[in-house]
Structure formats: structure tokens, C-alpha cells
Amino acid sequence: MPNDEKPVLVTGGAGYIGSHTCKALAAAGYTPITYDSLCRGNAWAVRYGPLEVGDLMDGERLRDVIHKHAPIGVIHFAAFSYVGESTGDPLLYYRNNVAGTATLLRAMQVEGIKRFVFSSTCATYGTPERTPIDEDCPQRPINPYGHSKLMVEQIMRDCARAGHLDAIALRYFNAAGADAAAEIGEAHNPETHLIPLALGAAKGTCPPLTVFGDDHDTPDGTCIRDYIHVSDLSDAHVAALARTGKGPGFDALNLGTGTGVSVRDVIDMTREITGREVPHSYGPRRKGDPSALVADPSRAFATLDWKPSHSDLSNILQTAWAWMERERRMPPTTRLAQAAKGAR
Ligand SMILES: NC(=O)c1ccc[n+]([C@@H]2O[C@H](COP(=O)([O-])OP(=O)(O)OC[C@H]3O[C@@H](n4cnc5c(N)ncnc54)[C@H](O)[C@@H]3O)[C@@H](O)[C@H]2O)c1
Ligand SMILES: O=c1ccn([C@@H]2O[C@H](COP(=O)(O)OP(=O)(O)O[C@H]3O[C@H](CO)[C@H](O)[C@H](O)[C@H]3O)[C@@H](O)[C@H]2O)c(=O)[nH]1
Numbered sequence: 001m002p003n004d005e006k007p008v009l010v011t012g013g014a015g016y017i018g019s020h021t022c023k024a025l026a027a028a029g030y031t032p033i034t035y036d037s038l039c040r041g042n043a044w045a046v047r048y049g050p051l052e053v054g055d056l057m058d059g060e061r062l063r064d065v066i067h068k069h070a071p072i073g074v075i076h077f078a079a080f081s082y083v084g085e086s087t088g089d090p091l092l093y094y095r096n097n098v099a100g101t102a103t104l105l106r107a108m109q110v111e112g113i114k115r116f117v118f119s120s121t122c123a124t125y126g127t128p129e130r131t132p133i134d135e136d137c138p139q140r141p142i143n144p145y146g147h148s149k150l151m152v153e154q155i156m157r158d159c160a161r162a163g164h165l166d167a168i169a170l171r172y173f174n175a176a177g178a179d180a181a182a183e184i185g186e187a188h189n190p191e192t193h194l195i196p197l198a199l200g201a202a203k204g205t206c207p208p209l210t211v212f213g214d215d216h217d218t219p220d221g222t223c224i225r226d227y228i229h230v231s232d233l234s235d236a237h238v239a240a241l242a243r244t245g246k247g248p249g250f251d252a253l254n255l256g257t258g259t260g261v262s263v264r265d266v267i268d269m270t271r272e273i274t275g276r277e278v279p280h281s282y283g284p285r286r287k288g289d290p291s292a293l294v295a296d297p298s299r300a301f302a303t304l305d306w307k308p309s310h311s312d313l314s315n316i317l318q319t320a321w322a323w324m325e326r327e328r329r330m331p332p333t334t335r336l337a338q339a340a341k342g343a344r
Pocket of ligand 1: 011012013014015016017018035036037038039040041042054055056057076077078079080081096100119120121122172173174175176188
């Protein structure tokens with residue numbers, strides 16, 4: 001069935017993964033309606049459908065927007081996602097990520113919307129019992145951010161059991177890279193993720209990189225992660241949305257590649273892609289950093305009939321580098337507005 005004109009509500013569509021998913025939705029013929037407070041997102045990233053500015057905690061506004069656009073379903077990215085911040089201010093995370101999602105789900109229930117795709121995370125596994133991590137691995141988060149996402153999964157299960165929700169939780173591993181056309185990309189403030197920090201160190205726009213530990217139980221002593229290209233993640237969301245619509249239920253799927261990459265590998269490949277040295281030094285381990293997090297994504301491959309096709313490390317770094325070059329050329333007013341927003 002063609003998707004022409006089918007509206008989909010995308011909370012957090014002004015953020016990194018949300019904006020890329022809006023592009024993928026538009027390419028698949030849907031109309032993505034972004035609902036975002038812009039507290040950590042960027043209005044310039046909303047290019048593929050309308051923007052409705054509003055907060056997750058504002059149930060009345062959510063109901064009005066749902067009523068106005070009559071979406072077929074909701075893809076829910078809006079959340080806070082800094083592990084360190086969540087440890088210092090847990091209530092910020094439980095309020096925004098848990099109470100905010102409950103408010104959204106209530107608005108959906110009142111308006112009769114059941115189809116729901118949720119941004120969960122590998123952080124729900126904590127320090128995993130086994131690697132690669134499959135979906136049946138025990139979920140024992142080790143920080144409030146991971147707990148907040150696991151709590152939402154529980155809420156989703158309960159709502160599905162009550163017949164109110166037809167939902168899929170997508171547990172992402174490490175999102176990275178940027179849109180191939182460099183129209184959008186990662187623009188967090190502050191930036192804490194390895195790949196933009198390594199590229200920024202090579203470019204000279206970020207301080208030298210600190211590698212968090214070289215004494216991990218891994219072949220080169222640095223942490224291993226499963227980096228998945230943001231465009232592959234976006235395609236998986238479109239596939240997950242298409243899979244809902246058959247009636248109430250809950251499923252959870254790991255979105256990763258199944259391949260582990262070390263911090264050392266990232267530094268080496270960054271040097272190769274940029275042709276520049278990556279100034280770096282070795283520091284202590286980061287608190288709460290598991291040595292290795294690698295997905296077993298076979299269930300997602302089978303369920304969604306999807307496979308990552310943009311996620312080799314060189315493509316991730318090339319697209320992120322192209323975006324960084326492009327971002328620097330943004331009009332000064334855009335950069336000034338962003339800087340002012342970051343300072344608030
Ligand atoms: N980036 C990753 O590697 C990664 C990994 C696993 C899971 N996730 C999850 O994926 C989702 C998207 O991550 P991202 O990196 O794109 O984050 P992001 O910060 O770039 O985007 C989040 C967006 O949500 C909006 N938002 C936050 N709270 C809101 C509220 N109360 N009301 C309305 N809008 C609000 C922000 O303004 C922002 O535009 C998050 O839920 C995150 O926890 C991300
Ligand atoms: O300056 C840095 C930044 C990161 N790293 C290392 O690089 C790897 C990747 O770190 P990121 O901060 O980029 O990503 P995380 O694996 O910590 O975070 C990911 O998993 C988290 C849950 O654990 C959240 O879901 C988060 O949004 C998601 O990006 C880690 O081994 C980290 O120790 C460094 O060595 N130096």
C-alpha cells in the first residue's frame with residue numbers, strides 16, 4: 001500500500017536520530033510531523049515535514065497536535081540521554097523520559113493512536129552478562145538514564161497487555177555518522193560522543209581526545225562498541241513502523257551491526273579518513289563504561305527484513321567528517337543562535 005500523505009508523529013524530530021528518521025520517512029512517502037520543544041534540538045534540522053513546538057509534559061498540546069494531524073502512529077525519540085547528567089540529576093531523567101512518555105502515551109490513548117516505536121538503548125543491559133548481547137540478556141541498567149528507558153519498556157508492555165498499544169522498542173547501540181548528502185548531522189551541545197570528538201580533535205575544533213582507559217579486557221585495551229550508521233537506524237524505524245498495525249503487542253529489537261570496534265580503531269580510521277593526526281592521550285576509565293558492548297542483531301534482521309548497509313567504520317567517519325565540514329560553513333546567525341541556546 002502506498003504511504004502517500006500518511007502522517008507520522010515524530011517526537012524529538014529536531015534531534016540527531018529523529019531528524020534523520022524524518023528524512024527516511026519522507027523518502028518512504030510518509031509525512032513526518034515533528035513534535036519537539038527544541039530544548040536540545042535544532043529547528044534547522046526539521047526539513048522534511050512540519051514542526052510543532054511543544055513539550056512532552058504538555059498533554060493538552062500533545063492531544064491538540066495529534067487531533068490536528070491524525071497520525072497513523074508515533075515514533076518517540078524525545079528524551080534526555082547523557083549518562084553522566086542522569087547520575088547527577090536522576091529526577092530530570094525520570095521526569096522527562098518516564099513521566100514525559102507516560103503523558104504522551106495517555107494523549108495517544110485518548111486520541112485512539114496505538115502504533116508506537118520507541119528509542120530504547122543498549123544501556124538497559126548495563127554491564128551485559130554475555131556478548132554479543134541478544135534481547136533475552138538480562139536488563140540490569142547501571143545508571144538512571146538506562147533505568148528510565150527500561151521503565152518505559154515496562155510501561156509499554158503493560159499498555160500492550162491492556163490492549164492500548166501496538167509497540168516496538170528499538171534498543172540502539174552506538175548511533176554515529178551523518179546523512180550522505182550532509183543536509184543534517186550530529187549537533188549535540190555539549191558533545192560527548194567519541195566519533196565527533198575524535199574528528200573535532202583532528203580538525204582542531206575540539207581539544208585533544210582523552211581515551212578512557214587502555215586497560216580494558218579487550219585486544220588493544222580500549223573499549224569496544226558497536227557503531228551503527230544513523231541512516232541505517234532511520235531505515236529500521238521505517239521498517240518497524242510498517243510492522244506495527246496488526247493489533248496490540250510489544251516487541252523489543254537490538255539495532256546494531258554485530259561488529260565490535262575499539263576506540264583505537266576509531267582513532268586509526270579517523271587519521272586515515274581525514275589525513276590528519278588525532279591528538280590524544282590516555283586517561284582513566286570512565287565510570288560506568290562497560291569494556292565491550294556488541295549487539296546480536298539477528299532478531300531485528302529477521303523481524304524487520306532489514307540489514308545495516310551504511311555502517312562500515314570508514315563510511316561512518318566519512319559522512320560525519322563531511323557533515324562537520326559543512327556545519328562549519330553554516331551562516332554565522334545560525335551558529336550564533338545555537339551558541340546562545342547552548343549557553344542557557
Ligand atoms: N545517540 C545515541 O547513540 C543513542 C543511543 C541509544 C539511544 N538513544 C536514544 O535515541 C533518542 C534520540 O537520541 P539523539 O541522540 O537523537 O538525541 P537528541 O538529543 O539529538 O534529540 C532528542 C530531541 O528530543 C527533544 N526533547 C527532549 N526532551 C523533550 C521534551 N520534554 N519535549 C519535547 N522535546 C524534547 C530535544 O529537543 C531533541 O531535539 C533518545 O531517546 C536517546 O535516548 C540515542
Ligand atoms: O572522549 C571520549 C568519549 C568516549 N570515549 C570512549 O568511546 C566509546 C564510545 O563512547 P560514547 O560516549 O560515544 O558512547 P557510549 O558508548 O558511552 O554511549 C552510548 O551508549 C550509552 C549507554 O551506555 C547511551 O545510550 C548513549 O546515548 C550512546 O551514545 C566508549 O568506550 C568511551 O569510553 C573515549 O574514550 N573518549
